[in-house]
Amino acid sequence: MRYVLQKIVFYIVAFWAALTLNFVLPRLMPGNPVDIMLSKLAQRGPVTPETRQAIELLLGTDSQQPILDQYVQYMGQVLTGNLGISVTFFPAPVSQVISQTLPWTIGLIGISTVISFLLGVGLGQLAGWKRGSWLDNVIPVTTMFQSVPYFWLALILVFLLGSVWQIFPINGGYDVWETSPGWNAGFIGSVIYHGTLPALTIVLSSIGGWMLGMRNMMVSTLSEDYIVTAEAKGLRPRRIMTTYAARNAVLPSVAGFAISLGFVVAGSIVTEAVFSYPGIGSALLQAVGSNDYALMQGIFLVITLSVLGANLLVDLLYSLIDPRTRARA
Known part of the structure; x- marks a missing residue:
């Protein structure tokens, strides 16, 4: 119980620190969103000072308001x-934009990450168990x-599977x-x-890392005394491979998977940009521009919550997989 409370307190403090950085960093960037909005409105007619003040209040970037007050308000x-x-x-709320783009990203990046992790860990386990086999090579x-x-x-797959052979569409979500929609x-x-073509890009680019990491950990674990x-x-070889070797070898991969799963919410800006996919990565790219x-x-708030939540779950899962973690707490 003490271990769980320590982790929860740590992640609460980390979340507060992330929120503070989330408030400060965008305001250090050059440019002003109010000026951007005013330039759009100026195309339709003159903009009065009252209009500027109203937009500043609407966007929460009132130049007359002290930065500390803005922080408390935020x-x-x-x-x-x-x-x-x-x-x-504009004039859509941020929560509406996120709710519309987030399901697309979770569906694409999340499923692709899980598939690449399961395939990579499974194949890496077999490659480490049968060293020198064709799978290992x-x-x-x-x-x-x-x-x-x-x-x-991504561009190569678009050219081959989308243009030359025209097996899959090259842009859009549907x-x-x-x-x-429905x-x-x-x-x-x-x-x-x-989503098949962008998902294939993600799987191909990430499965090798999971395989290599799991294979090397399996080779290291198989030399331990408890395996001998x-x-x-x-005991049966299958039981030794799964219960004794793979259970301990997979621990570093689980930690890496938690980080990857947390960043699923961030999407893959490159993938969504190449395939014109309507995910949260594309929305983030437009927001920066x-x-x-x-x-x-x-x-950034959603990304922070997902990363911290995923890491907290893995820390708690670690305590179940490896009891030594609780003993050191």
Whole structure:
């Protein structure tokens, strides 16, 4: 119980620190979202000082308000779920923009990350158990995909599978002409069809790292004394591989998976940009280009919550997998 309380307190403090950085960093960037909004309004007519002041109050960037007061106001808005108004998608609230883009990112990046982790760990376990086999020799090829620049791999797949052979669509999240959003077979099938190519890019670029890490940990674990003891007892090889070797070898991969899963919410900006995918990564890219403080802060807040939450769950899971963790607390 003490171990759990220590972890919860630590992550509460980390969350407060992340919120403070989330407030400070966008305000250190050059530019002003109010000026961007005024430039848009100026195309329709003259802008009065009263209009400027109203927009500053609306966006929470009142230049006349002290920075400390802005910080207190920001913390209060976060606690009440009010993330402000987006400049990029004005007049839509930030919470609405996030709620519309986040499911696309979680569906694509989340499922792809889980698939690459399960395949990589499973294949790495077999490669480490059967050293020198054909599967073990394939690992350098898979790691080559990981070393290839991400955008280049995505462009190659778009060119081969989207343009040359035209197997998959090259942009969008679904067919806007033939399907309408909803829980129906046509829309779900269209989403899966459009998401296959970007998902394949993510899996190919990340599976090699999981395989290599799990393979090396399996080789190191198999030389431990308790593995030799299990073999001397005459236990079945499958039981030794899964219960004794893989259970201990997978611990570093679980920690890495937690970090990867936490950053799923951030999306893959490169992937979503190449495939014009309507995820939160594309929204973040547009927010940075428009100096949209509110949207950037909202997205960073969601990313922070997901990363801290994933790491907290893994710390608690570690205490179940490895009891030595609780003993050191």
